Amino acid sequence: MAEPIVYFADREADSEYNMLDKIEHVFKRLGLEKAIKKDYRVQVKTHFGNWGNTNYLRPAYVRKVVDLVREAGGHPFVTETCGLGYGAGGTYGGRTTAPEYLAMAALNGFTPASVGAPILMADGYWGTDTHRVAIDGEFVQHVDIAAAVLDSDIIIMLTHAKGHGLSGLGGSIKNLGIGLVGKSGKAEMHFMKNISVDAETCKGPECSACLSVCPVRCITMKKVAVIDTDACIHCGHCRGVCASEVKARAISIGWRPAPEQAVRFVENALGVVDSVGRERFYYLNLAIDISDKCDCWNVGAPLLVHDVGIFGSQDPVAIDQATMDAVSAATPNPASLASDCKEGEDKFAVAHGHKDQDSGEHLHFAEDQLSHAEKIGLGSRKYRLVTLRKPKAKK
Numbered sequence: 001m002a003e004p005i006v007y008f009a010d011r012e013a014d015s016e017y018n019m020l021d022k023i024e025h026v027f028k029r030l031g032l033e034k035a036i037k038k039d040y041r042v043q044v045k046t047h048f049g050n051w052g053n054t055n056y057l058r059p060a061y062v063r064k065v066v067d068l069v070r071e072a073g074g075h076p077f078v079t080e081t082c083g084l085g086y087g088a089g090g091t092y093g094g095r096t097t098a099p100e101y102l103a104m105a106a107l108n109g110f111t112p113a114s115v116g117a118p119i120l121m122a123d124g125y126w127g128t129d130t131h132r133v134a135i136d137g138e139f140v141q142h143v144d145i146a147a148a149v150l151d152s153d154i155i156i157m158l159t160h161a162k163g164h165g166l167s168g169l170g171g172s173i174k175n176l177g178i179g180l181v182g183k184s185g186k187a188e189m190h191f192m193k194n195i196s197v198d199a200e201t202c203k204g205p206e207c208s209a210c211l212s213v214c215p216v217r218c219i220t221m222k223k224v225a226v227i228d229t230d231a232c233i234h235c236g237h238c239r240g241v242c243a244s245e246v247k248a249r250a251i252s253i254g255w256r257p258a259p260e261q262a263v264r265f266v267e268n269a270l271g272v273v274d275s276v277g278r279e280r281f282y283y284l285n286l287a288i289d290i291s292d293k294c295d296c297w298n299v300g301a302p303l304l305v306h307d308v309g310i311f312g313s314q315d316p317v318a319i320d321q322a323t324m325d326a327v328s329a330a331t332p333n334p335a336s337l338a339s340d341c342k343e344g345e346d347k348f349a350v351a352h353g354h355k356d357q358d359s360g361e362h363l364h365f366a367e368d369q370l371s372h373a374e375k376i377g378l379g380s381r382k383y384r385l386v387t388l389r390k391p392k393a394k395k
Helices: 019-029 059-071 098-107 147-151 172-177 183-190 237-244 258-276 316-329 347-352 365-375
Strands: 005-010 041-045 075-080 119-121 130-134 142-146 154-160 162-164 168-170 219-221 225-227 281-287 309-313 384-387
Touching (some): 005 019, 019 309, 041 147, 059 075, 130 147, 168 347, 309 316, 316 365
Parallel strands (some): 041 075, 075 119
């Protein structure tokens, strides 16, 4: 089988061939102009960044892709999905419900006017508008896919490639396996199913703050809060409001071990792409403003390397592997957490600082992610890189 192609446009730009021109170049080489038929519904899945984070993808990139989709005859719409927890990141940083997240997105410059298309949460108001599909995964047996995926003729994954503390790399695979699943799918990645209420610290009926933030209304109030664990989707809303607003900290839920989270969302990603057909998905990784932190953090962390460029592929594993290879080969920022990295070293692993308890060696979550993705057939780690050059001026 031929190695998948990954198109690449580097960060060097000029006034006649800037970064928006380059994203157009990659878009066209991927064949999206021909793939998008008249009146196709085209979802542009991106991430709006948390309030306080200044490294997120600029709305101008989204606008450029939207304009290209419309020029090709498609009907574009821009999406994200609701986050876990409750109001994480402060008053404007909440990503729990659709109105919360959209209000925060507007603060970061994402509005229908700025991106030139409707913006919606692909998994609805609470993040529970999903379609469940069964998969034969090593860790995951079903995936709750954001409903908007099912009604899209083409899905363009417009991803900010950067680090992620629990998966090493936050690239296209993460954008699929976390970004296009509902709350229950996200919770399946992050949390153990061991939610509990401490009767000694629960404030009981006089509080009841947890009741109204439960998306599936599985909490009843007696002398203390009682959670129906069979109905619970383990989203963490109740725990978040109990800890941050009520200050009671009566509800607890355990996090899964970090290495396990990366391979679980890889299996989520497999369920997402196979739900409607892999041929509908196109991937763009923008390896710019590359820090060790995900855009869901409410801080813009110092950058690990200089901007690398734009990658494009129809294989999510190949594009993420190419991105990792390029970041590993890049010269580290001397003022960053990766300052002592040698050429070819995993800068994300060094910056995140997770180490094996016995050997003291850095844990490479990106390697775990990519190797498992290839193992389960999500894509290929081997690829053919095609570097795009500035088109010659027409005479």
